[in-house]
Amino acid sequence: xxxxxxxxxxxxxxxxxxxxxxxxxxxxxxxxxxxxxxxxxxxxxxxxxxxxxxxxxxxxxxxxxxxxxxxxxxxxxxxxxxxxxxxxxxxxxxxxxxxxxxxxxxxxxxxxxxxxxxxxxxxxxxxxxxxxxxxxxxxxxxxxxxxxxxxxxxxxxxxxxxxxxxxxxxxxxxxxxxxxxxxxxxxxxxxxxxxxxxxxxxxxxxxxxxxxxxxxxxxxxxxxxxxxxxxxxxxxxxxxxxxxxxxxxxxxxxxxxxxxxxxxxxxxxxxxxxxxxxxxxxxxxxxxxxxxxxxxxxxxxxxxxxxxxxxxxxxxxxxxxxxxxxxxxxxxxxxxxxxxxxxxxxxxxxxxxxxxxxxxxxxxxxxxxxxxxxxxxxxxxxxxxxxxxxxxxxxxxxxxxxxxxxxxxxxxxxxxxxxxxxxxxxxxxxxxxxxxxxxxxxxxxxxxxxxxxxxxxxxxxxxxxxxxxxxxxxxxxxxxxxxxxxxxxxxxxxxxxxxxxxxxxxxxxxxxxxxxxxxxxxxxxxxxxxxxxxxxxxxxxxxxxxxxxxxxxxxxxxxxxxxxxxxxxxxxxxxxxxxxxxx
Numbered sequence: 001x002x003x004x005x006x007x008x009x010x011x012x013x014x015x016x017x018x019x020x021x022x023x024x025x026x027x028x029x030x031x032x033x034x035x036x037x038x039x040x041x042x043x044x045x046x047x048x049x050x051x052x053x054x055x056x057x058x059x060x061x062x063x064x065x066x067x068x069x070x071x072x073x074x075x076x077x078x079x080x081x082x083x084x085x086x087x088x089x090x091x092x093x094x095x096x097x098x099x100x101x102x103x104x105x106x107x108x109x110x111x112x113x114x115x116x117x118x119x120x121x122x123x124x125x126x127x128x129x130x131x132x133x134x135x136x137x138x139x140x141x142x143x144x145x146x147x148x149x150x151x152x153x154x155x156x157x158x159x160x161x162x163x164x165x166x167x168x169x170x171x172x173x174x175x176x177x178x179x180x181x182x183x184x185x186x187x188x189x190x191x192x193x194x195x196x197x198x199x200x201x202x203x204x205x206x207x208x209x210x211x212x213x214x215x216x217x218x219x220x221x222x223x224x225x226x227x228x229x230x231x232x233x234x235x236x237x238x239x240x241x242x243x244x245x246x247x248x249x250x251x252x253x254x255x256x257x258x259x260x261x262x263x264x265x266x267x268x269x270x271x272x273x274x275x276x277x278x279x280x281x282x283x284x285x286x287x288x289x290x291x292x293x294x295x296x297x298x299x300x301x302x303x304x305x306x307x308x309x310x311x312x313x314x315x316x317x318x319x320x321x322x323x324x325x326x327x328x329x330x331x332x333x334x335x336x337x338x339x340x341x342x343x344x345x346x347x348x349x350x351x352x353x354x355x356x357x358x359x360x361x362x363x364x365x366x367x368x369x370x371x372x373x374x375x376x377x378x379x380x381x382x383x384x385x386x387x388x389x390x391x392x393x394x395x396x397x398x399x400x401x402x403x404x405x406x407x408x409x410x411x412x413x414x415x416x417x418x419x420x421x422x423x424x425x426x427x428x429x430x431x432x433x434x435x436x437x438x439x440x441x442x443x444x445x446x447x448x449x450x451x452x453x454x455x456x457x458x459x460x461x462x463x464x465x466x467x468x469x470x471x472x473x474x475x476x477x478x479x480x481x482x483x484x485x486x487x488x489x490x491x492x493x494x495x496x497x498x499x500x501x502x503x504x505x506x507x508x509x510x511x512x513x514x515x516x517x518x519x520x521x522x523x524x525x526x527x528x529x530x531x532x533x534x535x536x537x538x539x540x541x542x543x544x545x546x547x548x549x550x551x552x553x554x555x556x557x558x559x560x561x562x563x564x565x566x567x568x569x570x571x572x573x574x575x576x577x578x579x580x581x582x583x
Contacts, residue, residue, distance in 0.1 A: 060074075060102065067229075089106075096122070096125070097128070143225030155194065177215070213227065311364075353467060481528075508529040526564055533574075
């Protein structure tokens with residue numbers, strides 16, 4: 001193991017060494033007295049649990065029935081400066097009552113109301129909601145559950161379901177769409193069942209072009225339903241639909257803001273970590289782990305020890321560039337450890353993406369254990385805490401872990417820092433952003449004074465190029481080829497002034513060879529794919545529409561400069577049905 005340490009006295013970093021936030025307000029100092037004091041005061045009151053926090057705000061409760069977008073619903077609500085909390089879909093009525101919700105939203109999910117054991121609201125829920133004037137909104141599976149439980153009929157979709165962006169026709173005189181002058185909008189569908197007969201007292205207020213019922217309401221009982229997903233960015237006016245429901249129909253008052261997220265996380269760190277405890281932070285070079293490190297550093301100062309692992313799966317000159325950024329701009333105490341040889345040895349012969357992710361996660365933990373042991377020898381303190389920049393999309397795509405209280409999701413893929421972690425972790429995890437989305441973390445980063453140039457960096461996966469080389473990453477010169485292609489692609493995007501318009505862009509090495517002609521000679525070389533997407537949250541994404549001139553230019557540059565590549569393809573698939581990364 002080789003390591004090189006960047007020497008910095010981080011405990012003396014002041015707010016004056018960091019840029020102002022976009023609003024002109026100075027970012028928080030490393031030991032922000034106001035936030036620390038508030039966090040300590042909150043800690044002193046042990047009764048300030050979920051129910052207590054909810055009592056301080058008008059609460060919107062989201063019941064999770066397994067949709068990948070459930071947390072996105074909760075986050076959309078927070079964007080309106082409203083307090084939201086999420087419970088599992090089979091929460092008891094007593095637990096639901098405990099947060100005194102003003103609104104209950106029933107999420108979508110992968111189940112069918114006809115399946116035995118499918119999740120549903122507790123007995124007496126609708127009667128309690130009506131008696132207490134609690135507004136109820138069902139989304140996708142939630143609407144089907146409302147229909148089914150209240151006496152309507154739900155059947156498998158006649159046309160096999162509706163998926164992706166589709167037009168919806170709105171009927172006149174509805175409460176849900178009373179603010180909307182348009183009679184037709186495009187919405188995001190993802191359902192295989194459909195409501196065919198509504199319960200007594202309900203009205204159809206919108207239908208799809210196939211004639212499917214996609215919005216219902218019973219204003220007298222204050223129960224509403226959307227078959228589509230208003231929470232995703234690709235539903236036109238979806239935010240306005242949710243805001244109209246919450247503000248105009250349900251009467252929720254905005255009384256929550258992002259500062260409280262920072263305060264709450266600082267309080268949690270103070271509560272978990274003792275005054276003498278030391279902490280290791282896993283830095284990937286991405287926005288998430290860096291903002292997490294910045295937050296924790298402001299609480300514990302020199303007791304934070306950051307580790308950046310050169311795992312042999314980084315982009316072109318990534319280690320040099322990232323370490324320079326940590327040193328010159330972020331002033332974090334970082335040790336860079338070169339673990340390339342060991343990591344690639346663990347990956348040799350592995351082609352299955354799940355096995356690759358789990359192998360990478362396990363090797364990362366071994367690095368942190370070794371670093372912990374060495375740190376204990378030099379400081380006399382044994383760090384038992386590990387900070388990670390885990391986000392909610394990582395969690396839901398890995399399937400919620402045991403004890404998370406979210407039971408109805410279907411796994412898409414493991415993430416090296418979630419599903420890829422070994423059972424004998426030997427660390428207590430600190431994951432301040434585990435329930436946040438990328439754009440929320442960027443907001444927190446701005447509040448904490450992280451430079452804007454860093455905040456705007458495109459996401460880079462923790463497993464690195466291992467999930468961008470399909471198959472065995474150790475074969476031949478695949479990694480070097482991909483690094484060269486990716487560098488050309490990103491530099492071309494920057495030259496064209498497009499970098500900030502794109503959520504994420506990268507190249508993928510395909511295990512495919514094609515016949516070509518280069519220099520008047522037949523070639524049989526590799527095919528690479530380019531991927532660029534737009535998104536606001538990473539939960540849904542559209543492919544970026546480059547001009548033909550750009551695609552021609554970047555393809556020519558790649559095939560002229562990377563001699564092992566003779567064909568370039570561009571990925572034009574949205575998320576869903578695909579994920580952003582290929583593995």
